[in-house]
Amino acid sequence: MTSEPDPTAPTEPPKQPRRRLSSEERRQEFLTKAIEFFAQEGFESSTRELARRLGVTQPLLYRYFPSKSDLIAEVYDAVYVKRWQDEWGTLLRDRSRPLRERLVEFYDAYTEVVFHNDWMRIFLFSGLKGVDINRRYMQLVRERILEPILQEIRFDAGLDSLDPSDEEVEAAWIMHGGIYYYGVRTLIYEVSILNNKSFVIETAIDSFLLQIPSIRDAASN
Known part of the structure; x- marks a missing residue:
């Protein structure tokens, strides 16, 4: 004898057809x-x-x-250009605020964007393969981050020329690279000693700001 279906049993909703993508x-x-x-x-x-x-x-x-x-x-x-935020450039050049304060705020915001597995892994893979992602992005970093920072430092020092020397640019890369490599050690290698991004950012910035006057003076002699 065939049993009648239970009218109180829950019924599955009908499957919706998959929407055709544009x-x-x-x-x-x-x-x-x-x-x-x-x-x-x-x-x-x-x-x-x-x-x-x-x-x-x-x-x-x-x-x-x-x-x-x-x-x-x-x-x-998609990963590097479109994730850049225009307000970062405005922040770096906001002379109504102390430079150190601007740098700490910038790198805190910047690392929130770049400290992600897809950003880090694609960047590292592209360097190993010889894809020009690294070269293109490093040029972007120099033009949009390092040179503006150095120009602000020279402005604060009252210098007539805001054009940084190669030595100053290299010192800025050391600061920037130290912050970046903390992200690599944390996300890729998973061997960071200290889980404190703010400490890393502020220490790197303070060391850079302390050394840059002597680096600038040595380059000009």
Whole structure:
């Protein structure tokens, strides 16, 4: 005898058909997955493997990104250029506030953006593979961060020329690189000694500001 269905039993809601993505939405989905893929596997991995993980054909992927180089350029733009915040430049040049205060606030905000696995791993992988992401981003750092900082230091010192010397730029790289490498040790190697980002930022900045006058003077002699 066939039992009657229980009218009080909960019923599953009908499955909604998957919404068809627009061309731009599909392109963004591919780009997001490509960022995850390159962060995990590096740039030696093929677009064929990326397409397989996306569940699409390689020719379909190439409809949106004509070559691997084009895709890498889009990854660079998404991860490094578009995460830059215009207000950072305004902050660095705000002469109504003490320079040290500006630098601490800037690096606190900046590291909130760059201290992420995709940012760090893609940057490191690109250096090993020889992809120009490193060179392009380091030029951006010099133009948007280091040179403005050094110009502000020279302005505070009352110097006529705000153009920094190569020695001053190198000293700024040492400060910036020390802060960056703390993120590498924390996120990639997982061997940071002290879980205190503020301490690292402030110590790096204070050491830099203390040494930069003598570095500048030595370079000018």
